[in-house]
Amino acid sequence: xxxxxxxxxxxxxxxxxxxxxxxxxxxxxxxxxxxxxxxxxxxxxxxxxxxxxxxxxxxxxxxxxxxxxxxxxxxxxxxxxxxxxxxxxxxxxxxxxxxxxxxxxxxxxxxxxxxxxxxxxxxxxxxxxxxxxxxxxxxxxxxxxxxxxxxxxxxxxxxxxxxxxxxxxxxxxxxxxxxxxxxxxxxxxxxxxxxxxxxxxxxxxxxxxxxxxxxxxxxxxxxxxxxxxxxxxxxxxxxxxxxxxxxxxxxxxxxxxxxxxxxxxxxxx
Amino acid sequence: xxxxxxxxxxxxxxxxxxxxxxxxxxxxxxxxxxxxxxxxxxxxxxxxxxxxxxxxxxxxxxxxxxxxxxxxxxxxxxxxxxxxxxxxxxxxxxxxxxxxxxxxxxxxxxxxxxxxxxxxxxxxxxxxxxxxxxxxxxxxxxxxxxxxxxxxxxxxxxxxxxxxxxxxxxxxxxxxxxxxxxxxxxxxxxxxxxxxxxxxxxxxxxxxxxxxxxxxxxxxxxxxxxxxxxxxxxxxxxxxxxxxxxxxxxxxxxxxxxxxxxxxxxxxx
Numbered sequence: 001x002x003x004x005x006x007x008x009x010x011x012x013x014x015x016x017x018x019x020x021x022x023x024x025x026x027x028x029x030x031x032x033x034x035x036x037x038x039x040x041x042x043x044x045x046x047x048x049x050x051x052x053x054x055x056x057x058x059x060x061x062x063x064x065x066x067x068x069x070x071x072x073x074x075x076x077x078x079x080x081x082x083x084x085x086x087x088x089x090x091x092x093x094x095x096x097x098x099x100x101x102x103x104x105x106x107x108x109x110x111x112x113x114x115x116x117x118x119x120x121x122x123x124x125x126x127x128x129x130x131x132x133x134x135x136x137x138x139x140x141x142x143x144x145x146x147x148x149x150x151x152x153x154x155x156x157x158x159x160x161x162x163x164x165x166x167x168x169x170x171x172x173x174x175x176x177x178x179x180x181x182x183x184x185x186x187x188x189x190x191x192x193x194x195x196x197x198x199x200x201x202x203x204x205x206x207x208x209x210x211x212x213x214x215x216x217x218x219x220x221x222x223x224x225x226x227x228x229x230x231x232x233x234x235x236x237x238x239x240x241x242x243x244x245x246x247x248x249x250x251x252x253x254x255x256x257x258x259x260x261x262x263x264x265x266x267x268x269x
Numbered sequence: 270x271x272x273x274x275x276x277x278x279x280x281x282x283x284x285x286x287x288x289x290x291x292x293x294x295x296x297x298x299x300x301x302x303x304x305x306x307x308x309x310x311x312x313x314x315x316x317x318x319x320x321x322x323x324x325x326x327x328x329x330x331x332x333x334x335x336x337x338x339x340x341x342x343x344x345x346x347x348x349x350x351x352x353x354x355x356x357x358x359x360x361x362x363x364x365x366x367x368x369x370x371x372x373x374x375x376x377x378x379x380x381x382x383x384x385x386x387x388x389x390x391x392x393x394x395x396x397x398x399x400x401x402x403x404x405x406x407x408x409x410x411x412x413x414x415x416x417x418x419x420x421x422x423x424x425x426x427x428x429x430x431x432x433x434x435x436x437x438x439x440x441x442x443x444x445x446x447x448x449x450x451x452x453x454x455x456x457x458x459x460x461x462x463x464x465x466x467x468x469x470x471x472x473x474x475x476x477x478x479x480x481x482x483x484x485x486x487x488x489x490x491x492x493x494x495x496x497x498x499x500x501x502x503x504x505x506x507x508x509x510x511x512x513x514x515x516x517x518x519x520x521x522x523x524x525x526x527x528x529x530x531x532x533x534x535x536x537x538x
Contacts, residue, residue, distance in 0.1 A: 094531055125524065132529045161529070168529035170517035174481060179514075210440060211505075219503035226495050234488035236480075237517025241507045245448075248439035248506025255394065260401045260430070260437035262363055 004028040005228055006066045006103075008047060008096070009073030011035040013190035014113065014224070017217035018070055021225045030066065032058055033073065049073055049092030050084055050137065059099035068109040068228035069100055071162075076195035077155035083141040085151060086131060089158035091140065094165060106177045109228045112166050116186030116243050117200070118159030128160050152199040159184075163239060170237030179236045181227050186243030189214040211244035273297040274497055275335045275372075277316060277365070278342030280304040282459035283382065283493070286486035287339060290494045299335065301327055302342065318342055318361030319353055319406065328368035337378040337497035338369055340431075345464035346424035352410040354420060355400060358427035360409060363434060375446045378497045381435050385455030385512050386469070387428025397429050421468040428453075432508060439506030448505045450496050455512030458483040480513035 005022050009015035010031030019029045019040035031041035034048055045061045048054040074089040075081060097110065104110075121128060127147065134140050143149070149157065166182040173180045187196075187208050197204060208214050220242050226232055227240070241247045252258065274291050278284035279300030288298045288309035300310035303317055314330045317323040343358040344350060366379065373379075390397060396416065403409050412418070418426065435451040442449045456465075456477050466473060477483050489511050495501055496509070510516045521527065 098531075129525075129528050133532055135532055164524070164526050165529040167517040167520050167524075168526035170514045171479060171521065172530075174479075174514050210443075212443060215503045222500045223504065226500065231491045231495065234484045234511055234513050235492065235509070236512070236514035237520075238510045238512075240504070240509055242503055243505070243507075244503050245439045245443050245505035248436040251436050251506075252440065255433070255436075256398075257433050257437035259398050260434040261441070262367075263402055263404055 002026060002028055003067040004030065004064045006030045006032060006062065006069040006100070008032040008049070008071055010041055011037040013192065014185070014188065014217045014220045015070070015072040016040070017221035018072065018224050021218070021221045022228070025225065028064065030062060030064065047073070047096070049088040049096060052095065055092060055096045055099055059096065059103060062100065062103045065105045066103055066108060067105050068111065069097070069104065070111040070113065070224055070228060071097060072113045074113060074158070076192035077151045077199035078195050079151055082144045082149050082151050082154035083137060085154040086140050086144070086158050087137050089155070090131065090161040090165070091134065093162070101176070104178055107230070107233070108178045109232070110173065110178060110180040111224055111227050112162050112180065112182040114162045114166070114182040114184045114239060115159040116184050116241060116247055117156045118163045119184065119247070120156070121160035121163055124157065124160055127157065128164055131157060131161055132165070155199065166239070167237055174236060179233065181235050181237065182239045183220065183224060183227065184239055184241045184243070185215065185220045186241065186246050187211065187214045188220055189216055207246040207249065210249050211246050215242065215244050271295060271297055272336040273299065273333045275299045275301060275331065275338040275369070277301040277318070277340055279310055280306040282461065283454070283457065283486045283489045284339070284341040285309070286490035287341065287493050290487070290490045291497070294494065297333065299331060299333065316342070316365070318357040318365060321364065324361060324365045324368055328365065328372060331369070331372045334374045335369070335372055335377060336374050337380065338366070338373065339380045339382065339493055339497060340366060341382045343382060343427070345461035346421045346468035347464050348420055351413045351418050351420050351423035352406060354423040355409050355413065355427050356406050358424070359400065359430040359434070360403065362431070370445070373447055376499070376502070377447045378501070379442065379447060379449040380493055380496050381431050381449065381451040383431045383435070383451040383453045383508060384428040385453050385510060385516055386425045387432045388453065388516070389425070390429035390432055393426065393429055396426065397433055400426060400430055401434070424468065435508070436506055443505060448502065450504050450506065451508045452489065452493060452496065453508055453510045453512070454484065454489045455510065455515050456480065456483045457489055458485055476515040476518065479518050480515050482513070484511065484513050
């Protein structure tokens with residue numbers, strides 16, 4: 001049975017790799033992006049997540065009912081773009097998802113691309129909720145000024161918001177017979193890796209060294225394809241870290257978990 | 270290419286379902302359990318995780334090198350079994366895993382069955398570390414007395430320990446070219462579901478009602494099979510909740526996340 005999946009940010013990086021994996025599995029792909037592409041895409045729809053009119057048109061231009069949608073498009077932490085990062089990565093993605101509801105089949109799987117960079121949401125709950133109350137780019141620009149949010153913080157905040165938004169809509173989606181999950185990649189070799197290296201510096205370099213290498217878009221795409229597929233259908237409201245162990249290394253250090261290995265390992269294994 | 274996977278607790282529940290899924294995918298299965306079974310099992314090895322000698326023999330009796338091992342065997346929260354629950358679910362499982370290291374191929378995937386019941390580990394870090402320092406059943410029995418641990422707490426503690434142990438060994442496993450992840454099912458329809466209902470009461474009933482039903486062993490098994498497979502190979506030190514949304518519902522309530530849906534949903538969607 002042919003299934004149809006939508007992917008935002010399909011022209012490059014993880015989105016392009018996901019289109020390739022899904023096509024190789026025999027699925028049909030609707031690709032959404034600013035940049036036109038037909039590689040591994042059965043139908044292309046232009047989409048600018050910073051533009052409300054574009055979001056509405058893209059949803060309306062969706063040619064087939066979808067069995068799943070991967071909200072993958074996002075901006076990295078680059079200079080002078082804080083408001084736009086928040087708009088594209090969170091507010092616009094949320095708006096696009098709402099607009100896409102009539103285009104999703106029963107049983108459809110939504111996959112939101114979050115990030116390991118969003119995993120410290122516990123420390124920022126109030127700020128995340130303030131962001132969630134905004135809709136317009138001008139409101140977001142004022143919020144960025146008022147709260148002195150730099151691009152790195154904007155990126156992290158946008159992903160914190162994606163994680164909590166995913167949790168918050170899980171129950172409504174269950175009622176609609178749609179399911180939603182998030183993925184949290186860390187340190188992936190895409191065209192925007194240099195932006196992350198600049199933004200996250202030494203911490204990221206150390207993580208990559210311990211993991212042995214950065215991850216590849218294909219490695220994330222294979223997991224995204226599984227979460228889109230019916231085989232994972234009891235996964236709802238889950239977040240999956242895809243980071244080659246980087247999160248576990250950091251948790252082990254921070255919490256002193258070497259003792260968990262047992263007395264005969266002397267906590268030094 | 271035929272791959273070979275080991276499963277503990279293969280005679281029933283999620284273990285039996287996983288054997289079926291892996292066999293259907295063309296893999297070879299080595300099954301470990303107290304109860305002898307040959308259903309979907311190419312080779313059966315008796316294993317009592319409460320018995321050190323049995324753990325050693327079972328590892329030695331493993332007939333083929335494994336491409337993955339699912340540490341699935343575990344006791345539910347039943348009366349008068351607190352020490353044994355800790356021993357089987359955590360200490361014995363950890364010992365068996367250490368004994369199995371020489372039987373794992375390069376690239377092998379370890380999957381530890383944790384539980385949603387272990388997700389409150391943040392509150393119990395010191396107790397979990399004290400447990401991790403114990404090896405012998407008599408030590409564990411004394412610990413259970415000293416800390417007044419009832420069977421429900423023992424179950425939760427055993428799963429908290431499995432989660433943190435998984436994190437703690439991620440880096441060592443990377444160095445061995447083995448990877449390890451955990452799964453956290455919640456509310457699954459196995460033979461031990463009634464034990465969980467008794468132990469967790471109303472909270473669990475409410476979660477199941479909101480999710481619409483309990484999950485099935487097959488639903489967990491399909492996800493376990495994916496995490497065992499090479500397609501998920503960049504997953505390391507990750508924990509995946511498999512609960513039909515129950516964790517997300519509880520987080521949304523506890524953190525007041527309805528606002529994340531946005532102003533036009535009025536936080537009431």
